[in-house]
Amino acid sequence: MTDNNRFNAWACAGKGKTLAKTNELTLKQWDEDSVELNITHCGICGSDIHTMDSGWGPTLYPCVVGHEIVGVVAKVGKNVSHLKVGDRAGVGAQCGSCHQCQNCKEGNENLCMNNFVGTYSSKWPNGDKTYGGYADRWRGDYRFAFKIPDNMSSEIAATFFCAGVTTYAPLKRENVNSTSVVGIMGIGGLGHFGVQWAKAMGAKVIGMSHNDKKHDVALELGCDEYLVTSDKEAMAKYRRSMTHILCTGTGQDFDWNTYLGLLHANGHFINVSMPDWNFPELHPVVFVMNQVHISGSAIGSPKEIEEMLEFAATHGVKPWIEIYDMDNVVQAVEDFRAGKPRFRIVLKN
Ligand SMILES: NC(=O)c1ccc[n+]([C@@H]2O[C@H](COP(=O)([O-])OP(=O)(O)OC[C@H]3O[C@@H](n4cnc5c(N)ncnc54)[C@H](OP(=O)(O)O)[C@@H]3O)[C@@H](O)[C@H]2O)c1
Ligand SMILES: [Zn+2]
Ligand SMILES: [Zn+2]
Known part of the structure; x- marks a missing residue:
């Protein structure tokens, strides 16, 4: 049998x-x-x-x-x-x-x-x-x-x-709306949903990618702007410009200072990525002085x-x-x- x-x-x-x-x-x-x-x-x-x-x-x-x-x-x-x-x-x-x-x-x-x-x-x-x-x-x-x-x-x-719910839930929870400027870090499986949810919630969306390869496809997907995270000059232009960042992927060169510096006062850095390595140390001044929120989200x-x-x-x-x-x-x-x-x-x- x-x-x-x-x-x-x-x-x-x-x-x-x-x-x-x-x-x-x-x-x-x-x-x-x-x-x-x-x-x-x-x-x-x-x-x-x-x-x-x-x-x-x-x-x-x-x-x-x-x-x-x-x-x-x-x-x-x-x-x-x-x-x-x-x-x-x-x-x-x-x-x-x-x-x-x-x-x-x-x-x-x-x-x-x-x-x-x-x-x-x-x-x-x-x-x-x-x-x-x-x-x-x-x-x-x-x-x-x-x-x-x-x-x-x-x-x-x-x-x-x-991928869908992991990106939908935190953007909804942190009240993304038409006054929001949302950076989506990593335009992969999760990130491409993140772009679409944030757009549908009315936000301006910045696609944040580690190189320039996805520029055209990111705009086609709905990003209003495209930011290459390895480009220091471009990153400097976005300082204090975002209300939310949803991190779906990043490299080991990630540092808190640079990324939290992209947020407005009281902004949200939401991490959903789960790499095999640790994030670097975080100095309290970096999140205290601009009153940013750092959170994670699970499915x-x-x-x-x-x-x-x-x-x-x-x-x-x-x-x-x-x-x-x-x-x-x-x-x-x-x-x-x-x-x-x-x-x-x-x-x-
Ligand atoms: N929190 C949760 O509940 C939850 C649920 C599902 C998945 N996850 C985690 O979320 C992460 C992403 O999953 P996924 O399925 O979306 O993977 P994915 O399709 O591979 O997307 C990850 C993106 O991260 C960026 N990236 C990858 N390596 C990089 C590097 N070395 N430097 C800079 N950026 C890099 C790339 O985007 P660019 O090329 O645009 O930079 C890549 O497309 C994984 O760690 C996964 O385990 C968490
Ligand atoms: Zn998954
Ligand atoms: Zn229980």
Whole structure:
């Protein structure tokens, strides 16, 4: 008899290992809170790469990454009412939380203090490992599986579940509006959403890139201006000019003085990037004297995901994607590492 818990996946067996196809891994044990998806699409996120490389600490190998998952619902447990077989659903970077702690109760499940279950390299409360979307099936908690709006295609929907919400949530939280001047640092998968959200919220948007290669495409995307962060003269012109900076990526030459100096008094530096290295030391004078706020933001809550999907539909926000066959995932990862995508790769089964 075939084991119905086994699934086909592209797994990473260890640090530095190329992804390889396997059907040896098993989905989480079925329970009545479960939803099972036949995966149709999965985006490639920078976090997939950090995890494959054990960049944030030891990864739970073998690991199946991918947390911008869309699929067709194949099975639902008795406790599931918002999805039925045949619906399309999406899953992001989180697939479980305790639902009991203060943060969960306040609707900030993404900040769960007891048991944040990551979509990969993590464990379900019963001890089963979590596996992500470089695969043909996903099974997990219905509370982190979202119905895809009927008017949104699955390939377009996928990247909203990580890149989309990670950039939407902090810009919304920090009240970006028509009086804002927003710098988006790093115009990649997250950054290209950041540009579009900030524009849709009414802001003037400065695309901030580490070289001049993306000038034309950044303007096409909607940036009002383009700033090359390695160009000292250009950076000096923008001193004290921005209300918000959203940092989605930067090099190890990053220094607080330069970047916080771009902000108006009381401005916001919001970091969502999670490189494998530490930010440099921060001298208190640098943020005290201009009264700037430094914050971070982690994906988004289920409520923010729902809100983002509605906002995207209202304002016509859409990712720029390049589709690769799932079977071509090794090439796709290589291209991602080389910074080729404009701006997000979506794998298709
Ligand atoms: N906070 C969260 O919840 C959350 C969620 C998802 C992802 N993340 C993290 O966010 C980061 C970005 O993810 P992503 O998927 O958007 O990756 P990505 O598509 O590779 O984009 C990152 C961008 O950073 C810039 N960059 C990269 N290397 C650089 C360098 N050496 N010097 C200067 N700039 C550089 C590049 O933009 P330019 O060429 O325009 O400079 C690049 O396009 C990753 O660290 C990821 O783990 C965090
Ligand atoms: Zn991600
Ligand atoms: Zn919790």
